[in-house]
Amino acid sequence: MLGLPKPLHPLVTLVDNTHISVDKEALPAAFLFNFYKISYKKTLKGKIRYGQGYYDFDEGGLVFTAPNQILATTDDTEYLGYTLLIHPDFIRNHVLGRNIKNYGFFSYAANEALHLSDKEKNTIISIFKNIEEELKSNIDDFSQDVIISQIELILNYSNRFYKRQFITRKAVNNDLLTHLESLMNNYFIDEKPLTIGLPTVEYLAEKLNLSPRYLSDMLRSLIGQNTQQYIHEKLIEKAKDYLTSDHLSVAETAYQLGFEHPQSFNKVFKKKTNLTPIQFKQSFYKN
Numbered sequence: 001m002l003g004l005p006k007p008l009h010p011l012v013t014l015v016d017n018t019h020i021s022v023d024k025e026a027l028p029a030a031f032l033f034n035f036y037k038i039s040y041k042k043t044l045k046g047k048i049r050y051g052q053g054y055y056d057f058d059e060g061g062l063v064f065t066a067p068n069q070i071l072a073t074t075d076d077t078e079y080l081g082y083t084l085l086i087h088p089d090f091i092r093n094h095v096l097g098r099n100i101k102n103y104g105f106f107s108y109a110a111n112e113a114l115h116l117s118d119k120e121k122n123t124i125i126s127i128f129k130n131i132e133e134e135l136k137s138n139i140d141d142f143s144q145d146v147i148i149s150q151i152e153l154i155l156n157y158s159n160r161f162y163k164r165q166f167i168t169r170k171a172v173n174n175d176l177l178t179h180l181e182s183l184m185n186n187y188f189i190d191e192k193p194l195t196i197g198l199p200t201v202e203y204l205a206e207k208l209n210l211s212p213r214y215l216s217d218m219l220r221s222l223i224g225q226n227t228q229q230y231i232h233e234k235l236i237e238k239a240k241d242y243l244t245s246d247h248l249s250v251a252e253t254a255y256q257l258g259f260e261h262p263q264s265f266n267k268v269f270k271k272k273t274n275l276t277p278i279q280f281k282q283s284f285y286k287n
Contacts, residue, residue: 001026008135011090012147014128015083030072035085036100037065038154040124041113042080059121062114062158066106082128086151094148103155105162107213120161127154166221173218176208180219183207184234193258198235201227236272239265243281250277 007013017039042060060081065071067088091097100106105114116124131150134143166173187199196203204227205212216226225233235257242253254265254277269277 009139009143009147011087012131012135013085014132014135015085017081017083030070032068032070033065033085034067035065035087036067036106037063038084038086038151039063039065040081040083040121040128059116059118061116062124063110064103064106064108064114064158082125084128084131084151084154090144091148091151094144096148096152100155103159104213104217105158107211109211109214111209112211112214114158114161115165116161120157123157124154127157162217163221166218170222173222176210176218177222179208180204180230184231188238188256193256196258197260198258199231201231204231232268232272236269239269239277240280243277244284250281253277 002015004015040060040062088097091100105112127150131147134146134150137143183204184199187193192199201212201216205215208215210218212227216228219230220226223230239253239257242248242256243250248256250266251262254262257265259265259268266276269275269280273280275283
């Protein structure tokens with residue numbers, strides 16, 4: 001469909017996207033890959049303006065996709081760059097096969113792509129070139145290890161570059177953190193726990209137009225907590241407010257917070273404070 005030659009290796013291939021000859025109308029609107037996909041897009045859109053400055057680079061970027069994630073095509077899909085496709089079987093018996101799920105950016109949305117500086121772009125392209133040269137060589141006992149080491153290098157550099165991206169977007173991310181605080185406050189003001197239950201990572205991420213994994217990684221870089229930890233902290237703060245009110249019991253507090261069962265609330269509260277809700281309530285009034 002893409003007009004490409006057969007891959008040089010049955011489980012891994014690197015595609016120079018400039019060689020793709022594709023009839024966009026022939027492509028399905030959405031499809032599933034059963035590969036890990038790392039795409040460098042030369043003119044990736046997504047540069048963010050904040051005040052008078054720009055916090056992303058304009059040298060293209062990387063997009064990561066895990067197996068069985070839905071991909072969609074659009075009219076402005078960009079094909080310039082490289083695409084590395086890795087079948088899970090290629091890394092299954094390697095340490096990377098166990099560790100690849102730790103690279104959270106495979107769960108990021110396309111709008112959360114890794115935007116590269118010119119120096120970072122050259123680093124990534126050079127690794128792609130190394131993989132390309134290895135694939136052109138005859139397959140031997142070392143081919144798999146050599147290619148996997150190059151893939152790991154891309155992933156480790158990407159971790160570093162995403163960390164840089166969180167830092168260079170700090171002003172933008174601080175605005176998102178302020179928005180998140182408002183979302184959590186309004187969640188209780190609007191009594192949403194009574195109708196839809198406890199606030200979830202997915203709910204907050206959707207409201208912020210971010211993927212859940214990106215939101216957690218962003219928060220970890222800003223405040224040292226992932227989204228679930230942040231939610232628990234806010235729940236405990238609100239619980240303390242309710243418990244210091246003399247007209248709410250522990251069971252009523254749990255209900256106001258969105259817990260289906262008081263026992264679940266007791267467990268979370270005890271884990272976070274080393275006190276049961278009743279012990280906290282009693283200690284507060286003793287003081």
